Amino acid sequence: MAGIPPEHAILLAAILFLLGLTGVLVRRNVIFMLMSIEVMINAAGLAFITAGAAWGQPDGQVMFIFILSMAAAEVSVGLALVLRMYHCFKTLDADAASKMRG
């Protein structure tokens, strides 16, 4: 608020986003991949908030609310898929579900 440079906050968002990306790339457990995706979405929201604060407009927070609702929908569908996958394969290994079968 009192003169935080927007670049620093954007840099924080970039670091968090890249940490989430690394998590998605490294992890094989679907639950951890979902958590990393949450981190990435959160970092995108942080970038919007930073831009809104830098320009003194409420639009950034409005976009953050949309991102929040999107994340909620995403996590509900994703977790339903995870439960389904565990039911089918008895494992959370993402590689177990690499074959498409009608």
Add this chain to the structure above:
Amino acid sequence: MNVIFYISSAIAVLATILVITRTNAVHALLYLVVSLLAVAMVFFTLGAPFAAALEVIIYAGAIVVLLVFVVMMLNQGPVSIAQERAWLRPRMWIGPGILSLVLLGELVYVLAGQSASSPVRQSAGPPVGQSARSDQSDQSDQSDISDRSVSLKSQASSLKSQATSLQSPRAVGLALFGPYAIGVELASLLLLAGLVAAFHLGAPDESEKEKGGAR
């Protein structure tokens, strides 16, 4: 405020690193909560208290609770921790780590160039430029346009003055249900789609039902 911002961003980064390196799912979830709370603190220091409250309530509350429920349902015991440890060899980190570091280097480079050439703190660059251009082009008779440019200039200066001020929930609500009303409708449609999809995916299989009937 600055010190709080830097401390909480350091906490966020550390907690996120711990999230992606833990082998126990519950530990990772707890670190995820810490990370989200730290980001909420960052929002607060950036002058967005409403977003900070939403972050605590929806992310650290609802979404993490959903994840905790699923982790509990999936019986992530010592066996899965050992399996995670087997999957998570140090060698696995090399490729994604290098790629992410390169991306981070690019972002830092771009941000450094940005802040050197036109810092956002000289706020409202585009409006000032527009008004300057309209000043140059319409000097002759369009008094209304020059009025507009003057108003744009005053807008820009007011933007500059309130550039790092607090964004009240009232302004957010007015923007949300004013110009962004169609976005609210779309978000409600998205949530409905998520509800229907979760219901469909969570329902028991047709074939299993038939099997159960045959038995």
